[in-house]
Amino acid sequence: MDFNKVLENRYSVRDFKDVMVEDEKIEEILNAVKYAPTAKNTQCQEIYVLKSKEAIEKIRSVTNNAFNAPLVFITCANLERECHLKYPVRSFKETDVSIIQTYMMLKATELGLDSCWVCRFLPEEVKKAFDMPDNVEPLNLLLVGYRADGVEPNPRHFDRLNKEDYVKII
Numbered sequence: 402m403d404f405n406k407v408l409e410n411r412y413s414v415r416d417f418k419d420v421m422v423e424d425e426k427i428e429e430i431l432n433a434v435k436y437a438p439t440a441k442n443t444q445c446q447e448i449y450v451l452k453s454k455e456a457i458e459k460i461r462s463v464t465n466n467a468f469n470a471p472l473v474f475i476t477c478a479n480l481e482r483e484c485h486l487k488y489p490v491r492s493f494k495e496t497d498v499s500i501i502q503t504y505m506m507l508k509a510t511e512l513g514l515d516s517c518w519v520c521r522f523l524p525e526e527v528k529k530a531f532d533m534p535d536n537v538e539p540l541n542l543l544l545v546g547y548r549a550d551g552v553e554p555n556p557r558h559f560d561r562l563n564k565e566d567y568v569k570i571i
């Protein structure tokens with residue numbers, strides 16, 4: 402799919418068909434990660450792929466924003482690989498993992514899948530539910546699947562600022 406079409410076609414979907422995403426597509430989404438830039442190339446990502454019935458039930462038990470997605474990725478930072486500047490004090494874990502997730506999300510669109518980026522969860526609850534080690538911090542969820550019949554973009558999707566409102570050419 403043309404890259405502009407990928408960008409234009411994506412919107413957040415919160416109601417999915419009860420159909421599992423093909424393993425080859427899951428693999429392609431995960432492969433997209435290797436092309437992403439990260440600060441100092443530290444690649445601090447850890448990705449949990451929730452596809453079993455048990456795992457999906459678990460994520461739904463800790464957030465109602467997993468909706469009915471058949472496949473959920475939890476994108477996390479491995480704090481042992483995090484790029485952390487001492488001066489000025491700054492961590493790049495959120496930036497790096499968000500870039501990773503963006504690549505995955507756009508790859509999903511290119512594969513004809515639908516998705517929703519979700520942050521409405523308590524990290525400590527997710528950590529506990531999936532028995533994550535101390536050095537792993539869950540940052541985002543990416544819900545993926547095929548949208549249910551009749552799903553349309555939320556009106557908010559079309560509510561976009563004009564370029565003039567946020568671009569300063571100097």
Ligand SMILES: Cc1cc2nc3c(=O)[nH]c(=O)nc-3n(C[C@H](O)[C@H](O)[C@H](O)COP(=O)(O)O)c2cc1C
Pocket residue numbers: 411412413414415466517518519520521522554555557558
């Ligand atoms: C960092 C981030 C966090 C988000 N968290 C949630 C969430 O917890 N629940 C949800 O339903 N949508 C969530 N979204 C989706 C946004 O609401 C959505 O992207 C925005 O309204 C624009 O709509 P669109 O994705 O259809 O273009 C999140 C998106 C981002 C980028």
